[in-house]
Structures are given as structure tokens and as C-alpha cells.
Amino acid sequence: PTMILSFANNKGGTGKTTTAVNLATALAQLGRKVLLVDLDPQGSTTVSLGFQKSKLLYTVYDALAQSKRIASNLDLAGAEVELSSIPGREFVLREALAVARHKYDAILIDCPPNIGILTVNAIVACDLMIVPVQSEFLSMDGLPTLLKFMRIVKSRAKTDFDYRILLTLFDKRTGLSKKVVQQLRTSFGDHILKIVIPRSIRMAEAPSKGIPGIIYSPRNSASEEYRRLTKELLEGSLAD
Amino acid sequence: PTMILSFANNKGGTGKTTTAVNLATALAQLGRKVLLVDLDPQGSTTVSLGFQKSKLLYTVYDALAQSKRIASNLDLAGAEVELSSIPGREFVLREALAVARHKYDAILIDCPPNIGILTVNAIVACDLMIVPVQSEFLSMDGLPTLLKFMRIVKSRAKTDFDYRILLTLFDKRTGLSKKVVQQLRTSFGDHILKIVIPRSIRMAEAPSKGIPGIIYSPRNSASEEYRRLTKELLEGSLAD
Numbered sequence: 400p401t402m403i404l405s406f407a408n409n410k411g412g413t414g415k416t417t418t419a420v421n422l423a424t425a426l427a428q429l430g431r432k433v434l435l436v437d438l439d440p441q442g443s444t445t446v447s448l449g450f451q452k453s454k455l456l457y458t459v460y461d462a463l464a465q466s467k468r469i470a471s472n473l474d475l476a477g478a479e480v481e482l483s484s485i486p487g488r489e490f491v492l493r494e495a496l497a498v499a500r501h502k503y504d505a506i507l508i509d510c511p512p513n514i515g516i517l518t519v520n521a522i523v524a525c526d527l528m529i530v531p532v533q534s535e536f537l538s539m540d541g542l543p544t545l546l547k548f549m550r551i552v553k554s555r556a557k558t559d560f561d562y563r564i565l566l567t568l569f570d571k572r573t574g575l576s577k578k579v580v581q582q583l584r585t586s587f588g589d590h591i592l593k594i595v596i597p598r599s600i601r602m603a604e605a606p607s608k609g610i611p612g613i614i615y616s617p618r619n620s621a622s623e624e625y626r627r628l629t630k631e632l633l634e635g636s637l638a639d
Numbered sequence: 640p641t642m643i644l645s646f647a648n649n650k651g652g653t654g655k656t657t658t659a660v661n662l663a664t665a666l667a668q669l670g671r672k673v674l675l676v677d678l679d680p681q682g683s684t685t686v687s688l689g690f691q692k693s694k695l696l697y698t699v700y701d702a703l704a705q706s707k708r709i710a711s712n713l714d715l716a717g718a719e720v721e722l723s724s725i726p727g728r729e730f731v732l733r734e735a736l737a738v739a740r741h742k743y744d745a746i747l748i749d750c751p752p753n754i755g756i757l758t759v760n761a762i763v764a765c766d767l768m769i770v771p772v773q774s775e776f777l778s779m780d781g782l783p784t785l786l787k788f789m790r791i792v793k794s795r796a797k798t799d800f801d802y803r804i805l806l807t808l809f810d811k812r813t814g815l816s817k818k819v820v821q822q823l824r825t826s827f828g829d830h831i832l833k834i835v836i837p838r839s840i841r842m843a844e845a846p847s848k849g850i851p852g853i854i855y856s857p858r859n860s861a862s863e864e865y866r867r868l869t870k871e872l873l874e875g876s877l878a879d
């Protein structure tokens with residue numbers, strides 16, 4: 400069956416896009432058929448894969464508009480306001496994906512850095528939420544509120560809820576990263592993935608080439624960890 | 640006269656909060672009377688100054704609600720949707736600040752990582768926009784669209800528009816940061832502030848202590864640059 404993963408965190412710059420792009424690529428390299436959805440109007444996922452936003456004929460907005468609930472002349476940035484006044488607005492993405500779901504082994508959804516209606520749609524549509532958290536204080540601080548919000552959304556939409564926290568941008572040179580990781584493991588236990596993604600400059604260079612990091616620089620430490628994480632997800636939740 | 644500065648960028652994690660907090664502190668250390676507004680529902684500015692979000696009696700939401708345009712039982716996260724359907728919604732913050740403006744030398748507004756109605760309010764209310772941009776590709780990529788959007792908002796609200804780009808999280812060990820800075824200087828010329836804020840671990844540690852970085856660790860390289868930037872702003876636009 401198809402596994403739908405969302406990458407969400409209202410804190411900005413925690414590695415949502417980088418994680419979605421590299422996991423999708425690693426799954427494809429293992430022979431899985433993957434759909435990667437860029438639900439962020441900024442379009443970082445789109446740009447990271449070498450596409451030019453201005454040249455796109457269709458975007459996920461058109462898929463959302465198919466649901467006959469919204470007019471389709473706006474762009475994704477406009478969807479936020481347009482969706483907010485529509486009944487059943489949180490189910491629009493789930494309905495749009497239901498049509499395509501059987502064609503893929505996995506569907507990965509990159510979210511914008513907020514908890515607006517687009518992120519709500521991703522929470523409702525997915526089977527598993529992955530919350531990338533930068534190994535720094537401000538990123539850790541907002542986590543309890545975010546998880547509470549996710550739980551409310553899922554219960555209102557009457558769907559099961561499961562999440563994993565992924566620690567990213569881990570800098571082994573500093574005590575700060577280690578402290579944050581320890582603190583999070585104590586408060587969130589098994590919900591924290593054992594694998595931690597290190598900061599590696601090659602990963603930050605990859606988007607300028609329009610190539611996923613694990614292809615641009617397969618041997619760097621972050622690429623290795625993203626491949627290990629993909630295998631772990633396949634053995635665990637994706638395997639059911 | 641009072642100078643109103645906004646810190647905005649829809650790309651996440653570019654240093655908006657860190658810049659607002661440290662500039663406000665440096666201005667206060669130079670004897671200026673400063674109002675720092677946390678317009679981000681995440682409350683990173685509030686937390687960086689050691690306040691606990693759950694213990695706040697009032698937030699900026701209450702000031703916005705004074706404008707009689709919106710009901711005041713929601714929190715700032717709710718303002719986004721509530722404001723979106725109100726006529727004159729982009730002027731609410733400017734109106735709320737007009738009452739207090741004369742008491743301060745400077746008002747600094749930290750924005751959430753999106754271009755929703757709260758950021759629109761900050762753009763309309765301010766005299767100068769500071770756009771913190773991380774010295775990395777994805778942060779640079781979204782800049783033209785962001786600036787276009789800001790220009791539209793300002794012209795619709797019939798107010799003057801001026802902006803400066805501040806390069807943050809500059810890592811002198813890598814070629815990527817240098818390349819991004821060079822590219823931005825070529826495309827944006829004088830709109831790029833000469834001063835660049837380096838990445839410094841002390842800066843990232845400060846929020847966990849609830850103290851601004853320039854007080855927590857006055858001698859680190861980022862603190863030095865924030866103090867220099869404050870002096871430059873005082874000699875330039877703030878001085879009129």
C-alpha cells in the first residue's frame with residue numbers, strides 16, 4: 400500500500416525541504432515509485448530539483464482546484480486565503496491524492512514554515528508526520544505547541560496520528576547540538592528517530608546545482624545518514 | 640522622529656528574530672527608547688528575551704484587537720485568518736502603533752516566515768524593511784519574488800518603500816557563503832548592507848538563556864557586527 404509522509408514544522412529553516420528531497424531520491428534509488436509534493440508557495444523543493452518556478456505549467460494548486468472547491472486562477476500563495484473559507488477545507492489535498500495514491504509506493508509532502516491551511520491539509524492527508532528539528536534552542540522551543548496543534552487537527556479530521564522527530568543540522572563541534580538532542584530524547588523518547596542528520600556544506604551547495612544532495616555528493620556525512628534513514632523507514636512504517 | 644523597522648523574509652531560519660532582538664538591544668544600550676514587536680505567533684522574539692509565552696497577559700494581538708476591527712478572543716495565530724476578511728486589514732498594525740509611536744525612538748517588528756496578512760501589516764507600518772538573508776542558495780533564490788511582493792503591498796497602501804538586505808549566518812570556512820554574497824551584491828547593489836553577520840555558536844546559545852546574544856557574549860564576532868550595524872543604521876536612515 401502507499402505510504403504518505405509529510406514534512407512539517409512552523410519553525411523556519413529546520414531542513415523540511417532538504418529532508419523531503421533526499422528521502423524521495425533515496426526511495427527512488429531503491430526502486431520505489433515516489434510522488435514528491437511541493438506544498439510550499441516558496442517552491443524550495445521545486446528549485447532543489449532544478450525546475451524553474453516561472454516555467455511550470457501546472458502546480459499542486461491545480462490538483463487542489465480540481466476538487467471543485469476552489470477557483471483555479473490563483474497561485475499556491477493565494478490558496479491559503481481562498482481555502483480558509485471553504486467547508487471541508489482540510490480534506491482538499493487528501494481528496495486530490497486519493498485519485499493518484501495507488502500509482503505510487505510513497506507520497507512525500509514538503510510543507511511551508513507555518514501552521515496555515517496548507518500544512519493542515521498535509522497533516523490530514525498523511526499517514527506519518529516527520530518533524531525536522533534543527534539541533535538548536537529556538538527550534539526545540541516551539542515543538543510542544545506544534546505537536547499539540549497536530550494532534551487537534553488529526554482528531555478533528557478523525558484520522559490516525561503518528562509522528563517522528565528528525566534532528567537535523569547537527570553540528571558535532573558544539574555542545575549546543577548535543578544538549579538539544581539529549582533534552583529532546585528525554586522529553587519525546589521513541590518519537591525521536593535514532594538517526595541524526597549532520598550539518599554538511601555539500602548538502603547546502605546541492606540546491607544551487609538543482610540536484611538532490613545524495614546525488615550531488617553521495618559520500619558526505621549527511622547523504623550517508625539520509626540513506627540510512629530511508630532504509631530504517633522502509634523496514635519500519637513503510638514496510639507494513 | 641520615530642523610526643519603524645520591520646524584519647521580514649518568507650524563507651525560514653534566515654535570522655529575522657536574532658537580528659531584531661540584537662539590534663533592539665544595541666539601540667537600547669546606546670540610550671534609545673525602543674519598542675520590539677513580536678508579530679510571529681511562534682513567539683521566538685518573546686522567548687529569546689526570557690519571557691514565557693504561556694504566562695503573558697497581553698500580546699500584540701490585543702493591540703491589534705483595539706482597532707475595533709477584530710474580535711479579541713483568539714491568539715496571534717488566529718489573527719491571520721481573522722484579519723484576512725476585514726476591510727482595511729493591512730492598516731491595523733499601523734493604526735495600533737500610531738498611538739504609541741511618539742513615545743519611542745525606534746520600533747522594531749519581527750515577522751513570521753511567510754507573506755501572510757501579519758507580514759503585510761508590518762510592511763505597511765514600517766519606514767524601512769530589513770530582509771535578513773542566510774548566505775545560502777535557497778535563501779537567495781526566493782528574494783526577487785519577495786521584493787516584488789513588498790513593492791506591490793507598499794504601492795497599494797500608498798506609502799514610501801525602502802529596504803536593505805542583510806546577509807546573515809555567513810560561514811567564512813566555505814566557498815558557498817562567499818559566492819552567494821558576491822551574487823547578491825551584483826544583483827542588488829546598494830540595497831545590500833556592507834556589514835555581514837557571521838555564524839557564531841554563541842549567538843545560537845543565547846536564546847536558551849533568554850538573553851540577547853550581544854549581552855550573553857559581547858565579544859563574539861556576530862555581536863561585534865550587530866553593534867557596528869546599529870551604528871551604521873543610526874548614522875544613516877535612523878538619523879534623519
Ligand SMILES: Nc1ncnc2c1ncn2[C@@H]1O[C@H](COP(=O)(O)OP(=O)(O)OP(=O)(O)O)[C@@H](O)[C@H]1O
Binds near residue numbers: 414418568597598600
Ligand atoms: N544537512 C545539512 N547540512 C548543511 N546545510 C543544510 C543541511 N540541511 C539543510 N541545509 C541548508 O539549510 C538551509 C535550511 O534548510 P531547508 O531550506 O531545507 O529548511 P526548511 O525547513 O525547508 O526551510 P523553510 O522553513 O524556509 O521551508 C538551506 O539553505 C539548506 O540548504
Ligand SMILES: Nc1ncnc2c1ncn2[C@@H]1O[C@H](COP(=O)(O)OP(=O)(O)OP(=O)(O)O)[C@@H](O)[C@H]1O
Binds near residue numbers: 651653655
Ligand atoms: N549569527 C548567528 N550565528 C549562529 N547562529 C545563529 C545566528 N543567527 C541566528 N542563529 C541561529 O539560527 C537559527 C535561525 O535564526 P532565527 O530563528 O533568528 O531565524 P528566523 O528567520 O527568525 O527564523 P523563523 O523563520 O523561524 O522566524 C536559530 O536557531 C538562531 O539561534
Ligand SMILES: [Mg+2]
Binds near residue numbers: 415439444509510511
Ligand atoms: Mg522548505
Ligand SMILES: [Mg+2]
Binds near residue numbers: 683684
Ligand atoms: Mg523568527
